Amino acid sequence: MLGNIPQHHCEPKVEEVFGVAVNTPQRRRWSQRTEQTIIGYLCLLPTFAYAAVFLVFPVIFSLVLSFRRWPMFGPKKFVGWENYIRIFQDDLFWLGLKNAGRYTIAFVPLSIITSLFVALLLNTKIRGINFYRTGYFIPTITSAVAVAVVWTFLFDTNYGLVNDWLTRLGFERVGWLSDPKVAMWSIVFFSIWRGLGYNVVIYLAALQGVPVQLYEAAKIDGAGWWAQFRYITLPMVSPTTFFMFIMGIIGSIQVFEQIFIMTGGGPMRSTYVVFMYMYDYAFRYNEMGYAAAVGYIMAVLIFILTLINMKVTGKSVHYDQA
Amino acid sequence: MRKNSVAVRKVVGKLVTHLILMIGLVIMIIPFLWMVTTSLKEIWEVFTPQMQWLPETPIWQNYVDAWNYAPFGRYYLNTAFVSISVVVLQLTICSLAAFALSRLEFPGRDIIFYGILGTMMLPGTIMLVPSYLVLHWLGWIDTYWALIIPAVFNAFGIFLLRQFFMTIPKDLDDAAIIDGCSRFGVLWRMIIPLSKPALAAIGLMTFMGQWNSFMWPLIVTNSENMRTITVGISMFKDQFSNMWTLMMAASTTATIPLLILFFFSQRFFIEGITLTGMKG
Structure with missing residues (x-):
């Protein structure tokens, strides 16, 4: 039970008492951070996917498009400022x-x-x-x-x-x-x-x-x-x-x-x-x-x-x- | 004497306020009343110089006819399916993103947050054509995908939920985790239930926006089967340009679900608007 206590809660107290970080379980702290990073990016994955396809790409592609002749069907070509x-x-x-x-x-x-x-x-x-x-x-x-x-x-x-x-x-x-x-x-x-x-x-x-x-x-x-x-x-x-x-x-x-x-x-x-x-x-x-x-x-x-x-x-x- | 005149002025002021508000209210409401009564008239009652408010006998057949001339039943189902899907997906995506941005600590978090906020500045005029092409390449034109997926992201929704999540004390997370709850468990069992008012407000605004959305469905649907109710009405108007009774019947059926929804959840609507109005 106690082993599950998040480290960032315990850590300051340890330092307060001993003046230095005694016996800080480095590995656990690191894994805490990694866990949050992984879960954080996982949660943002749908947002990223959407943004890439429907926000970032269109903005850039729109600019490219504006310098081209681009019928839906048929030949497309670069026309400069035309x-x-x-x-x-x-x-x-x-x-x-x-x-x-x-x-x-x-x-x-x-x-x-x-x-x-x-x-x-x-x-x-x-x-x-x-x-x-x-x-x-x-x-x-x-x-x-x-x-x-x-x-x-x-x-x-x-x-x-x-x-x-x-x-x-x-x-x-x-x-x-x-x-x-x-x-x-x-x-x-x-x-x-x-x-x-x-x-x-x-x-x-x-x-x-x-x-x-x-x-x-x-x-x-x-x-x-x-x-x-x-x-x-x-x-x-x-x-x-x-x-x-x-x-x-x-x-x-x-x-x-x-x-x-x-x-x-x-x-x-x-x-x-x-x-x-x-x-x-x-x-x-x-x-x-x-x-x-x-x-x-x-x-x-x-x-x-x-x-x-x-x-x-x-x-x-x-x-x-x- | 003076006391009296002050009281009189107050009463007069109130009466004037009532009068102005009443006139305004008539302008706001009469179109709806006229819509409903016209939808129950015979067509000749519309094309008469002596206009009457009420039909001689209500013609319910207009509704049947309107629904027969165009597949409004199908439009209805499409609109409901698309709107509900968008609300569910959007709330899911927004909650997950807001959870990451408010409860977790990881490198790049704040940059991502500002990036998401920044997307609100992207003007729709730039996005219209390329978004259409993206859907075209995905083969999604004239499918539910084209109606749903482009609407599932809501940067402002993420922002609002993040602000709301931050008001929930973080100690609760720690307590839950000590009790053996996973990170996603914290979101699902604790934060989501505590955020119901915010979720309801955002969800309602999204639902309303989707139900009423017109331009996007107009662009990405071709076949009758995929049309939403707004596109259906617009097409109906082009086809039967003088059939006002049928058109009013169609408009009435499109309007009623939102009115019912509104009367049952007025508070959340108002909250939703007050929240979105604070954008500036």
């Missing part, structure tokens, strides 16, 4: 980038403001608060595809519920998804609607972490609700805002699913985004090398944007959690 040059000369690529940019600029700030606003309301002590919280959360857990189909129906120009209500109120019908000027806004609205519950939960957690004493002190000093919001709440949740800002931009540049379902990039390519461009080249035209090059360009763009964010926006983040 893919990149073709991409930068393609108006459709720039249109995709522009549309993704439009989406990002509209979605990220609106989504953050709406989430914070709703979270503030849901952070009050009123009756039925759990009921509200559950309700606001529901769109987030449902399948984006299913609810995108539902919203396509709601946004239908002739038979959609939204236009039905508008006409009852005496307004003109709007081509929510069929008018090139409006379609992107409808997509943005949908994305906010779907993501709201998730963001609200995160903001609620942040709001509940703000020490109550700060508000009490501010009240004594005569601060109104706006001053409290501006000088306490906003700075205290700024790490969360910053997190959402960065993640929002990264996600928005790659927006795809809701657009694929709701408009397919139309009408008149007004919602055609850059991820769709990559998808089309990879899985419709089977130009894997070209698509890989688009992927790399997008990744570099995301990386640069994130760096700028860290530098510029990161400064105004208040990390001192009282």
Whole structure:
């Protein structure tokens, strides 16, 4: 029984008592360490295998691919910078980038403001608060595809519920998804609607972490609700805002699913985004090398944007959690 | 007098809060109600200028029809099988990795840990094409392997579990080992049972992500038999673009399992999001 006691427990005591490591069973200590090493690497084996096949190899191979003409079937060959040059000369690529940019600029700030606003309301002590919280959360857990189909129906120009209500109120019908000027806004609205519950939960957690004493002190000093919001709440949740800002931009540049379902990039390519461009080249035209090059360009763009964010926006983040 | 006006302002404030929240709630919930009622309408009731909320008589046949037009039963089974497999495999892989990274001491451990964290920075745009090619070479396109295996790794899950495991006192390990427990026994009999809340939160988020995942199944499946429910709905929409009643029936069936799951495990969902939201 006693022989099983792990050595690292006994060892310090032995040294304390005798001043030197007397009678330390070197062999046992060594085997302890070897055992941990073997078991440790064994436990990490699935992770390593996955990382090698699905993370490390793809990253490197993608770069190789981007300098080649690589149809799924047929001859493949090295073409140098040709893919990149073709991409930068393609108006459709720039249109995709522009549309993704439009989406990002509209979605990220609106989504953050709406989430914070709703979270503030849901952070009050009123009756039925759990009921509200559950309700606001529901769109987030449902399948984006299913609810995108539902919203396509709601946004239908002739038979959609939204236009039905508008006409009852005496307004003109709007081509929510069929008018090139409006379609992107409808997509943005949908994305906010779907993501709201998730963001609200995160903001609620942040709001509940703000020490109550700060508000009490501010009240004594005569601060109104706006001053409290501006000088306490906003700075205290700024790490969360910053997190959402960065993640929002990264996600928005790659927006795809809701657009694929709701408009397919139309009408008149007004919602055609850059991820769709990559998808089309990879899985419709089977130009894997070209698509890989688009992927790399997008990744570099995301990386640069994130760096700028860290530098510029990161400064105004208040990390001192009282 | 002053006391009164403060009280009045409080009541008014609460009423306004209720009002705004109610309007918001309507926007959040109405699409689902409209989805369900439309799924029970006759098709002409959809294409009428005088829209009604409720169908004259509920047409349950829509559900039967939708399931007959496309093999939604099969989609369902595929989605459930893939989602559950991914959750089980992912939790296993994450637990093993987190165990090694939190309880054992061996050379290179911390470098490996930071390496795993670093993979979270890899942008999906780079991975899409080469991952597809890897699956193609493995001959996995249009098989369950392609749907399951690429999703079994979760760097953030490893990170969360490692943090959670570290809160369990290490003395417990030693005690267990003295009592003749093996290293894996420590993980399986002690750490896993103690980490149930964390595992549940991660598992639920993964399940939800898998059930709802769309782009990957869209890319790696070709045949009808392998489609998941999201891909099925998308294809259904392309084929029957104006059959709103059937489409709403299909959407309802895709949505309900998650809603049920959510109502039974709301706490873990919220925990899961709060955990993943702290990524920054």
